[in-house]
Amino acid sequence: MTSVIPKGLSEQVRALAGGEVSSRALVERALDRIAGTQGTLNAFRRVRAEAALREADDADRLLAAGRRLPLLGVPIAVKDDTDVAGEPTAFGCCGEFPPKTEDSEVVRRLRAAGAVIVGKTNTPELGQWPFTEGPAFGVTRNPWNPDYTPGGSSGGAAAAVAAGLVPAALGSDGAGSVRIPAAWSHLIGIKPQRGRISTWPYAEAFNGITCNGPLARTVEDAALLLHAATGNRPGDLHQPPPVDVLSAVRRDPGRLRIALSLKPPFTGTHKHLDPVVRAAVLRLAERLAALGHEVVAAEPRYGAGVGLSFLPRAMVGLWEWSGHVPDRALLDVRTLTAVRHGRLLGGRPLRLARAAEEPLRRRVGAIFSRDGDRDGDGHGFDVVLSPTTATPPLRIGALAELNSWHTDRATIAACPYAWPWNVLGWPAVNVPAGFVGEDGTLPLGAQLLGPANSEPRLISLAAQLEADQRWYERWPAGAPGGVPGR
Numbered sequence: 483m484t485s486v487i488p489k490g491l492s493e494q495v496r497a498l499a500g501g502e503v504s505s506r507a508l509v510e511r512a513l514d515r516i517a518g519t520q521g522t523l524n525a526f527r528r529v530r531a532e533a534a535l536r537e538a539d540d541a542d543r544l545l546a547a548g549r550r551l552p553l554l555g556v557p558i559a560v561k562d563d564t565d566v567a568g569e570p571t572a573f574g575c576c577g578e579f580p581p582k583t584e585d586s587e588v589v590r591r592l593r594a595a596g597a598v599i600v601g602k603t604n605t606p607e608l609g610q611w612p613f614t615e616g617p618a619f620g621v622t623r624n625p626w627n628p629d630y631t632p633g634g635s636s637g638g639a640a641a642a643v644a645a646g647l648v649p650a651a652l653g654s655d656g657a658g659s660v661r662i663p664a665a666w667s668h669l670i671g672i673k674p675q676r677g678r679i680s681t682w683p684y685a686e687a688f689n690g691i692t693c694n695g696p697l698a699r700t701v702e703d704a705a706l707l708l709h710a711a712t713g714n715r716p717g718d719l720h721q722p723p724p725v726d727v728l729s730a731v732r733r734d735p736g737r738l739r740i741a742l743s744l745k746p747p748f749t750g751t752h753k754h755l756d757p758v759v760r761a762a763v764l765r766l767a768e769r770l771a772a773l774g775h776e777v778v779a780a781e782p783r784y785g786a787g788v789g790l791s792f793l794p795r796a797m798v799g800l801w802e803w804s805g806h807v808p809d810r811a812l813l814d815v816r817t818l819t820a821v822r823h824g825r826l827l828g829g830r831p832l833r834l835a836r837a838a839e840e841p842l843r844r845r846v847g848a849i850f851s852r853d854g855d856r857d858g859d860g861h862g863f864d865v866v867l868s869p870t871t872a873t874p875p876l877r878i879g880a881l882a883e884l885n886s887w888h889t890d891r892a893t894i895a896a897c898p899y900a901w902p903w904n905v906l907g908w909p910a911v912n913v914p915a916g917f918v919g920e921d922g923t924l925p926l927g928a929q930l931l932g933p934a935n936s937e938p939r940l941i942s943l944a945a946q947l948e949a950d951q952r953w954y955e956r957w958p959a960g961a962p963g964g965v966p967g968r
Contacts, residue, residue: 487511489962490954491556491649491703498545498555505545505555505598509538512557512600515647515962524622525642527562528569529601537598544596552710554596559642559651561635562602563609564589564694565683574607574635576618577808587682587718588652588694588711595710603638603651607817608800609692611889612662612897613876614638616814621878624667625958627923630875633663636697640667643697646961650699650707656692657796658870658900664697664912665870665927668953670704670944671697673900675935676907677720679711686719688799689832690839691792691904699954701945702731704911708937720907722935730938731945738943740777741849741863742767746872746898747784751891753898756873762915762926763869769950770867770943782846782866787838788902794835795905797824819886843906843934850933865936865943870912870927871897874919899929908933911940914953923958 487508488497497503513531520526534557541555560566563573565586570579589599604614604622614622614637624632625645632641636653640663643651653660655673664671672695679694681687696707705727714721744760746753771777800817801824804810810818851862873896881889903910908931915928930940948954 487962489646489649490700491558491698492700492706494556494649495553495706499550501545505538505541506535508555509534509557509598509600512648515645516601516642519645519647522623522628523625523641523645524620525603525638525645525647526559526601527572527604527619527638530566530569530599533568534598534600541596541598551596552706553592555598556596557598557600557648558592558707559601559603559639559648560589560592560599561639561651561653562605563654564602564652566599566602569602572618573609573803574605574616574618575807576812579808584683587680587713587715591711591713592652597710600648603636603642605635605638607814608803609635609654609656609659610800610817610820611635611881612658612871612893613881615878615882623878624875625961626668626925627875627919630877630924631666633666633875635659637663639697640664640669640671643667643669643699644958644961646957650703651697652694652707652711653697654687654692654694655904656688656799657792657904658897660695660697661870661900661910661912661927661929662897665915666875666925668914668925668956669697669699669912670701671695671912672704672708672937672941673903673910674708674937675722675909677714677718677722678937679708680714680718682715682718685717689795689836690720690907691795691799701941701948705731705941725935725937727937727941730941733938733942735939735942735946738775738864739862740767740770740775741780741782741866742777743781743866743868745781747788747902748786749789749894749898751894753872753895755869758874758918759869759872759926762918763867763928766913766915766928766947767867769947773946773950777867778863780849780863782849784846784902788842788846788905791835791838791842792901792905794827794831797827798832800824801828816886816889839905846902846906847933864932864939866931868929868931869899870929871899874924874926903931909935909937909940911944913944913947914951
């Protein structure tokens with residue numbers, strides 16, 4: 483067997499199938515790197531060392547017997563809002579949570595695909611913020627620059643993948659919680675169509691705004707994890723039609739009409755697109771044009787309704803999830819404020835928020851249809867390109883001492899672009915957009931946004947851009963391979 487450990491998810495799958503490496507070697511390496519960085523990056527809340535090694539040995543026996551599965555023997559991580567049998571699901575909170583007796587549906591599917599779950603990654607309390615810090619676990623740091631956050635709420639997952647602790651990880655996205663840390667950690671992050679990946683044991687998560695999605699270093703790896711995790715079970719409220727994300731990676735997207743959108747949706751609070759982020763997105767727009775696409779400045783018609791639809795669903799979701807916490811007195815005072823708001827917004831406000839979704843889809847979705855045709859050529863846009871965040875990564879502790887109101891305002895100011903697609907339930911893909919900072923170690927990202935069930939088109943376009951930009955060649959200092967530095 484080779485002494486060189488392959489780094490990417492797809493590379494590891496191929497090496498395992500070819501007998502070039504064992505699952506035990508991959509899992510031991512992952513566990514060693516997790517242990518070696520836990521005191522610095524602090525990416526994991528729970529590590530399943532003994533169980534993962536047993537599962538790796540089981541995978542090696544299957545591989546030796548000629549069995550082949552999409553992820554057989556590969557170590558991956560899941561976020562600590564996802565149930566894994568035998569482990570607590572604390573979702574970033576303090577307190578003693580009982581171990582779960584069953585896997586969530588997505589973990590069941592990952593296991594069925596042969597994956598070895600090495601642990602559960604850190605997330606801020608109930609996934610509320612674009613930073614991954616809290617009294618329950620401390621501070622999760624960005625592998626590119628430890629003075630900065632990797633983002634949130636899937637910040638632990640992003641840090642683990644960016645540092646090469648695991649080749650890919652599953653996060654969740656309720657207001658950009660996959661895409662924001664992907665942007666700030668130089669990763670591909672996919673928020674798929676609502677319901678593409680089951681949220682069971684919940685029929686839907688956070689009143690339909692939250693879905694699970696992959697974080698990985700390459701489009702191929704993200705698509706492979708999405709493929710393995712995809713599927714529904716009876717009881718899921720959202721069950722979209724199947725799409726083929728695997729073949730999309732190698733399919734030419736064709737010549738597309740791309741709307742360049744730089745204006746954030748209305749929130750009633752101060753927002754400003756940082757010039758360095760603007761410049762990075764414009765550079766990507768220029769590359770897309772050079773690849774043969776038509777890129778035109780155009781804005782989706784969000785209106786004020788998209789924010790009014792989001793807020794009750796998010797706040798009521800926090801209130802509902804707080805019922806799982808052993809002692810609410812242990813929650814952050816900002817969380818308690820949000821929980822009180824959620825209790826007030828249940829009932830009629832929530833029903834009105836949900837009823838507004840279909841009109842919002844028609845309004846925003848006009849940019850993809852003939853109604854969005856502004857050039858008179860008979861069709862609208864195929865994809866929207868926008869910033870993922872308005873700013874580069876935040877410094878560790880930048881929001882730690884703020885009260886609830888000022889935390890919300892600062893969060894919106896930094897991350898005003900991602901959440902409308904959670905209201906709409908449509909797919910979105912973050913792609914790396916370069917680096918800024920005095921030493922060039924602060925990653926930036928941009929979003930490719932599409933209408934319902936458009937994952938294949940977004941993935942094809944992201945793969946084409948990746949082949950041009952070769953983002954995956956750059957790694958943070960200390961990570962296993964690639965080209966460190968600029």
